[in-house]
Amino acid sequence: MAERETAAGELGLVQAFVNTVDLMPGKEELTDPNTLQAWLVANGLMDTGQPVDESDLKHALAVREAMRGVIGGNTGLKVYPVDIATLNEAAVASRLRMRFGRGGKPRLEPEAAGAVGALGRLVATLYSAMQAPDWERLKLCSSDPCRWAFYDRSRNHSSRWCTMASCGNREKARRFRHKHK
Ligand SMILES: [Zn+2]
Structure with a gap:
């Protein structure tokens, strides 16, 4: 959906990864190891020619x-320990280490290669995006079946749906029906 708001830079990369599945029509982009590999390479997270298998897909x-x-936390949802554990495990598996880059700016980089390293790079990107002031603008659509990650551009950070036209109106109609039963 073209009208859904997207973020730029690191936040945008995290958002793009989370939105590789569109839960509402149930459209999955990462259907097999090959599509995962293509996605990771296209987004500069991995070099070409590195094998990706079914366990990498499951991990991804x-x-x-x-x-x-974790993004749900920005929408007031509870962040579950299992999600924290998964991210910590991904960081450990990829052996993230702090490295000073060429310009002297420190960043986290994985020592592991392949898809495990690429996912570590994504976790590092999330870490970095969370330090930025606009992190809290990345939210989940409040429509339960949707849960699309959208960027809230509203002045007072009050947007609740990925799009008013689809999810917003559907949820309002549902709540109205519920109230007037
Ligand atoms: Zn939505």
Whole structure:
């Protein structure tokens, strides 16, 4: 959906990863190891020619949903320990280390190669995005079946749905029906 708001930079990358599945029509982008590999390479997280297997795919989907869970914290949802554990495990598995870059700016980089390293790079990107002041603008759509990660551009950070036209109106109609039963 073109009208859904997207973030830029590191926040945008986290958002794009979480939104590789569209839960509402149930459209999955990462359907097999090949599509995961292509996505990781296209987003500069991994070099071409590194193998990706079924266990990497399983790991990636777990990390993705854990990230969705953490973003839910910006929407006032409870962040579950299982999601925190998944992200911590991904960080450990990729052996993230602090490194000073060329310009002298420190960043987290994985020592592990392949998809495990690429997912560590995504966890590092999440870490970095969380330090930025606009982190709290990345939210989950309040429509329960949707849970799309959207960027809240409203002045007072009050947006609740990925789009008013679809999720907003559907949820309002549902609540209205519920109230007038
Ligand atoms: Zn939505």
